[in-house]
Amino acid sequence: MDVNAHIKSPPSRHKLTHSSLLPPPHRYSIVLFCIANFLFWASLYLYVPIFPVYIQSLGASLSIVGVVVSAYAIPQVLLRIPIGIWSDNLGRRKPLVVAGIIVTSLGALGLGLAANPWQLFLARLTTGIGAATWVVFTIYFTAYYRPESSGRAIGLINFVQGGALVVATAGGGALAQTLGSRQTFLAAAVLAVAGLAALAFTREQPAEPRDVFTWRGFSSVATRPLLLTVSVMGILFQFTVHAGVFGFIPVYAAKIGGSSADLGFITMLTLGSSMIGNLTAVWVWDRLGHRAAILGGALLIGASTLTIPFIQKIPALMAVQVGYGLGRGILTTSLMALSIRDVSPGHRATAMGVYQAIYAVGMLSGPLVSGFLGDRLGLASIFFLAAALSLLIAALAFSPVFAKR
Template sequence: GIIAETSGYHYTFFGAALLGIVALISLLATREPSIQPIKQDSQRSFILVAAQPLLLVVSFMGILSQFANWSGLFGFIPVYGAQIGASSADLGTITMLSLAASVVAALFVVPLVKRCGNSFTILLGAILMGGAISIIPLIHQVGLLEGTMVFYGLGRGILNTILMSLSIQAVAPQQRATAMGIYQAIYAVGMFLGPFVSGSIADSFGIATVFYLSAFFCLLIAGMAYFPIILKQ
């Protein structure tokens, strides 16, 4: 946001590209521990993993979560912020606060799960994220919106981390890459539908309706947190 205000929007893209190159170099320096492969039919193995009930439930929750993410933080929250007077720097701060809070929240998911369980952790993340989204239409000051995005980011970080963890929990270590790929492929539906559907809804019913729908999806996630298959984990 600061770069956009001082030097122009195009420099933000150059900066993002530079950081991407740095991240790629860092990734090349990492080493993945080797896992003994299992010998079985790849198609049958894929079907068995894809049919795991826990993976399917978590993937559906991922669709709802990503719909809210891409309708909100990466969709209409910046639009709403601009409507209430946020500058380019303010919009950058809004995104930064949310993402920073997500990183912090992710660090505490493991101890939270050990202490309170998977279901409560999902419930907490959904309430924080959904609650923050639901009050956005009532906010008319940029500072309050920035503060709200901290709670949004905490919920987002908790949900993303716990759902990703659960997606590979019911499969063997050799099949976790497959399970993760299936999970990401399914939740990508929410990433696509979020902006697409929300745009039509915003045109027809207003931006506030987009936020309320996203909050409702978070409420569904909170309810699904206490499905028996989640409670057993």
């Protein structure tokens, strides 16, 4: 099976050479899909600021809180590759995107109705299944663009995702304080349904013809040196992110005197900077190449993380998080774009599934390993480890697979 088929002959639907973020032939569907994507991610993150505390309120110990929180990553490790393969074999993306949104809504509803931590575990596992379909979202969206503009498309869809995270994490806490935690989960379920309504009016682009699935064909996609390299980078990157902004940076902020409002603002600032980084990545690699983008993103995260243990004032920590967020956004978009680079459109969901499944190992291991390390060596050790891993990502940017990129 030739996984590079159709690379040199773009499909007929891409006859226009327009390179804007909103190509005229598909502008209406692109805008609606961005709305659906925004609501999908808002549904997944609306309750994140209150979730650990809510788990504790149902009688869970800290160790059980960790187990329930980690449930979100389990399906993403196990299901993203099968979902990607299934999507490529099916030849359609929309049914799986619809299924993902429905499952996400049901999971949020389950969280709102759960009466004990183990019911929360099952409901959070369900939302993780919905999040695993993100692999199909990205391929559905890039089909609106010329193959050589797929990186631009990924930059835009990640920018929208980042906006959803900023709005959801900011609004979720306020909503919970006003209406209560259970109502926040139910609101998340409603947001997912609204996303489904927006998706209904998008027009799916026909999938590229491809061969019937074989293990040899899968292996030829999954063992591509570029894909394997960015996947390893993805593990290291997600480890640092889930040990940092989604893990122990808020804990450190509270330790140096940050209020609940400060913690929320730090998260918002980081995610908002990531949005800018998503689009900055496109600008950087258009002018300097992907290697420069990876180096810049990794060094920003590494330098920011390394300074955290020496910061004793909240304003200084906030300033550092701007650089952290920019680096996060640049790396998110750069690695995702490279994971499907030079792969034929008919096999991109498989490649994206491999990448996202492998990097989910970092999502799962980051909080677990860092928590263990922090208990024994202190919070500072977590940030020193994250900085070291960021420098390792920068070193991997000099791999031969990036020589001409």
